[in-house]
Amino acid sequence: EDRSVSYALNGESAWLSGIVYIPAIAQRCDFDWSVTAAVEIYGDDQLLYTLSIDQYDGLQYPFRVKIDGVQELKIVMTSGWRSETFDEGRYYPKLCLADLFVEKPLG
Numbered sequence: 001e002d003r004s005v006s007y008a009l010n011g012e013s014a015w016l017s018g019i020v021y022i023p024a025i026a027q028r029c030d031f032d033w034s035v036t037a038a039v040e041i042y043g044d045d046q047l048l049y050t051l052s053i054d055q056y057d058g059l060q061y062p063f064r065v066k067i068d069g070v071q072e073l074k075i076v077m078t079s080g081w082r083s084e085t086f087d088e089g090r091y092y093p094k095l096c097l098a099d100l101f102v103e104k105p106l107g
Contacts, residue, residue, distance in 0.1 A: 003093075004076040011071050014105040016041065017064040019098045020051055026094050037079040037094035043070035053095055068105065 020039050041049040049065045067073060079094045 007073045009070050009073050011069045013102045014068045015103040016067050018100040020061040022059050023096050040076045042074040043067050
């Protein structure tokens with residue numbers, strides 16, 4: 001299922017950086033990747049960054065996105081999978097975000 005989170009930045013930030021990665025549980029398990037996993041980052045409803053990951057892509061993707069003047073930042077992550085073995089009612093992520101860091105402009 002798609003998930004999103006929004007942050008109020010009030011136009012006071014310059015850069016957003018972090019890492020998109022495939023979590024260990026997604027690396028080890030056999031599940032359907034017929035739908036590509038993706039992350040999209042929006043600033044004031046404008047797409048600033050997107051990354052799609054297929055099952056056999058690398059495991060980590062560092063990024064840095066200019067967010068100068070953005071009032072509202074929204075991060076959307078798509079594609080999850082259900083485990084037949086662990087818990088049929090729970091979705092697990094195909095990708096995650098880590099080390100999110102917001103830099104303010106100098107001065």
